[in-house]
Amino acid sequence: MREIRNPENKRVCDISDDDRMIVIVRHGFTTRIIIKDDGKLEIEHSCVNRNVKQTGHQEIVS
Numbered sequence: 001m002r003e004i005r006n007p008e009n010k011r012v013c014d015i016s017d018d019d020r021m022i023v024i025v026r027h028g029f030t031t032r033i034i035i036k037d038d039g040k041l042e043i044e045h046s047c048v049n050r051n052v053k054q055t056g057h058q059e060i061v062s
Contacts, residue, residue, distance in 0.1 A: 030045070
């Protein structure tokens with residue numbers, strides 16, 4: 001994974017070495033965007049809070 005930073009040197013996201021997954025972490029929420037072999041995007045959302053763990057999943061068909 002490599003870090004991507006904006007012009008203010010703030011971390012925006014991480015991109016996998018094979019460029020097929022982007023991971024965004026903000027305010028305790030994690031979003032993973034994965035490019036599948038068939039070209040579809042798979043988006044996973046998760047929230048880790050002190051007392052609550054929530055996950056969600058969706059697939060985008062183009």
